[in-house]
Amino acid sequence: MLKEDQSNGTAANNNCARVCDTCRAAACTVFCRADSAYLCSGCDATIHAVNCVASHHERVRVCEACERAPAAFLCKADSASLCTACDADIHSANPLARRHQRVPILPISGSLYGPQAIEHGRMKLGRSATAEMEDGFMNQEGDETIDEEDEDEAASWLLLNPVKNNNNNNTKNNGLFFGVDVDEYLDLVEYNSCADQNNQFTDHHQQEQQQEQHYGVAHKNYGGDSVVPVHQYGEVAKAHQMQQLQKQSFHQLGLEYESSKAAYSYNGSLSHSVSVSSMDVGVVPNSTMSDISISHPRTPTGTVDLFSGSSIQMPTQLSPMDREARVLRYREKKKTRKFEKTIRYASRKAYAETRPRIKGRFAKRTEMEVEVDQMFSTTLMAENGYGIVPSF
DNA sequence: TGTTGTGATTTGCCCACATCTACGT
DNA sequence: CAACGTAGATGTGGGCAAATCACAA
Numbered sequence: 130m131l132k133e134d135q136s137n138g139t140a141a142n143n144n145c146a147r148v149c150d151t152c153r154a155a156a157c158t159v160f161c162r163a164d165s166a167y168l169c170s171g172c173d174a175t176i177h178a179v180n181c182v183a184s185h186h187e188r189v190r191v192c193e194a195c196e197r198a199p200a201a202f203l204c205k206a207d208s209a210s211l212c213t214a215c216d217a218d219i220h221s222a223n224p225l226a227r228r229h230q231r232v233p234i235l236p237i238s239g240s241l242y243g244p245q246a247i248e249h250g251r252m253k254l255g256r257s258a259t260a261e262m263e264d265g266f267m268n269q270e271g272d273e274t275i276d277e278e279d280e281d282e283a284a285s286w287l288l289l290n291p292v293k294n295n296n297n298n299n300t301k302n303n304g305l306f307f308g309v310d311v312d313e314y315l316d317l318v319e320y321n322s323c324a325d326q327n328n329q330f331t332d333h334h335q336q337e338q339q340q341e342q343h344y345g346v347a348h349k350n351y352g353g354d355s356v357v358p359v360h361q362y363g364e365v366a367k368a369h370q371m372q373q374l375q376k377q378s379f380h381q382l383g384l385e386y387e388s389s390k391a392a393y394s395y396n397g398s399l400s401h402s403v404s405v406s407s408m409d410v411g412v413v414p415n416s417t418m419s420d421i422s423i424s425h426p427r428t429p430t431g432t433v434d435l436f437s438g439s440s441i442q443m444p445t446q447l448s449p450m451d452r453e454a455r456v457l458r459y460r461e462k463k464k465t466r467k468f469e470k471t472i473r474y475a476s477r478k479a480y481a482e483t484r485p486r487i488k489g490r491f492a493k494r495t496e497m498e499v500e501v502d503q504m505f506s507t508t509l510m511a512e513n514g515y516g517i518v519p520s521f
Numbered sequence: 522t523g524t525t526g527t528g529a530t531t532t533g534c535c536c537a538c539a540t541c542t543a544c545g546t
Numbered sequence: 547c548a549a550c551g552t553a554g555a556t557g558t559g560g561g562c563a564a565a566t567c568a569c570a571a
Contacts, residue, residue, distance in 0.1 A: 478557085
């Protein structure tokens with residue numbers, strides 16, 4: 130959505146995009162704080178590769194929306210670097226945009242492009258060179274070979290749970306920096322709050338195992354009733370594999386969150402992004418372990434004060450393996466996502482369907498109905514030899 | 522262009538009770 | 547250790563109210 134907005138906006142604003150202070154030809158892509166100069170990729174590479182001091186100049190990307198101010202935040206959902214003003218404008222536009230995750234952009238020092246790119250930049254002076262340099266710049270933030278959209282979605286999706294009822298707040302709050310909505314990031318805070326991230330994962334893992342055992346028992350005892358799909362060996366193995374990936378990811382996330390606390394300071398709330406929408410919330414989780422682990426138990430509201438003022442941030446720098454693992458996990462889950470409600474106990478369903486209702490709500494059975502029911506079940510038992518409610 | 526009103530759609534809650542789980546005896 | 551009893555938790559579906567969305571004036 131924002132991409133469309135931005136592409137439109139960028140296209141519209143291209144005419145007034147700031148030009149490079151050095152070459153006065155190309156559009157600037159970075160802002161050098163030390164030089165207080167807006168530079169295009171080529172000039173940036175050339176100038177900051179001159180010597181060691183220059184290479185340590187802190188630079189930030191230019192806002193992709195207005196292209197006139199240094200970017201302050203990176204919108205993960207849109208993969209867009211935005212200045213404070215554009216960020217406020219864009220992400221206060223609608224509730225969906227408010228849920229985008231944004232992280233402060235760290236200034237970058239050192240060579241952004243690597244020797245090859247610099248050499249390239251020196252040799253080529255045309256648009257193509259600039260384009261290549263920009264690509265290089267993009268790649269600097271991480272391995273972009275993986276589908277970025279998927280990855281961003283995966284990242285936000287894996288990290289955060291949406292809050293189903295933020296209605297009360299979002300009429301006044303505009304998301305990340307425009308209000309305080311504590312509950313919305315409790316899930317995240319939990320990661321920060323956990324002193325031992327390994328334990329954190331262990332808890333999840335144990336929970337998963339309990340769930341697995343629970344389902345296993347259910348299948349054993351009530352296999353006739355249950356309609357929960359039983360995993361084949363291959364699927365179990367896959368689930369186990371996914372667990373391993375998740376374990377890696379949780380470790381990674383934990384570290385990232387902890388470090389982020391020191392790195393940044395947010396005063397506002399962090400809205401949830403994407404993915405586990407209210408549709409998902411209403412869905413009974415299927416038995417893939419990767420699904421179960423996504424739902425974090427909510428932290429009691431009282432604990433929030435402990436973290437007020439502390440920051441929460443998306444991990445911005447992951448090793449290629451971790452990123453790949455995360456995306457893989459996301460894609461895997463995306464494939465196995467189920468939006469249909471899963472009936473775990475058909476017998477309960479059967480009873481629910483036969484139960485008397487008043488305006489949709491279950492009502493107490495009258496004595497007559499109880500008698501009829503008893504007669505029916507007696508008959509059923511006599512005919513079938515048992516009283517099990519037929520499964521569906 | 523921004524505001525207001527209206528209709529359509531979506532979401533979450535409520536209810537009773539059989540079933541399930543985790544205990545203790 | 548197995549069998550039994552008990553208390554508390556869980557899950558089930560239809561209707562409704564509230565929230566949200568889309569569109570027009």
